[in-house]
Amino acid sequence: MRTRIKICGLTRVTDALHAARCGADAIGLVFYPPSPRNVTLGQARAISRALPAFVTSVALFVDADPAQVETVLTDVRPDLLQFHGDESPAYCRQFGVPYIKAARVRAGLNLVQYATLYADAQGLLLDAFVPGQAGGTGQSFDWALIPENLPLPLILSGGLEPENVRHAVHRVHPWAVDVSSGVEISKGIKDAAKVAQFIQEVSNADR
Secondary structure, eight states: OOOEEEEOOOOOHHHHHHHHHHTOSEEEEEOOTTSTTBOOHHHHHHHHHHSOTTOEEEEEESSOOHHHHHHHHHHTOOSEEEEOSSOOHHHHHTTOSOEEEEEEEOTTOOHHHHHHHTTTSSOEEEEEOBTTBOSOOOOOOOGGGSOTTOSSOEEEOSSOOTTTHHHHHHHHOOSEEEESGGGEEETTEEOHHHHHHHHHHHHHHHO
């Protein structure tokens, strides 16, 4: 199986096109104002419309007002929604658009039960739990907390970078990996060489 790759937190068309040309399957656009990777509707439209065929655009929200999600759906037309906060299953389903749900992993969180609540999600993204921060921290979590019988496709995030992603793929065998800070020059600005190296390391892990 080929491990899919999402490059998240993009703010520039050039970075998105470079990621796509290197082999990224999806790019993530952050609609969360506290994040330094937050994009405007104009930025998001430009990035999404520049993407070549078969590269998925993912709009990320954190406990957003439903009206904001609807605006992004109308103006940007993302392929997939990502909910990274405390959104309920009913909240996620109300938009009638495919979505993935993020969980910030910590001891005591029953991931099988959590995934079952969001049974209609396209995948479960696992990220590190850092108090007061919704994601993009660059910190990893204990992969031993991931159950083998997770009932949704697993998207591994949290602290991934070119130097450790091959080990992560071998250890966890996720459906996909998701990276943001691990391939950046600064927050929201991607390092072209690191993006290419990250994607190459995932490919190497799949061989």
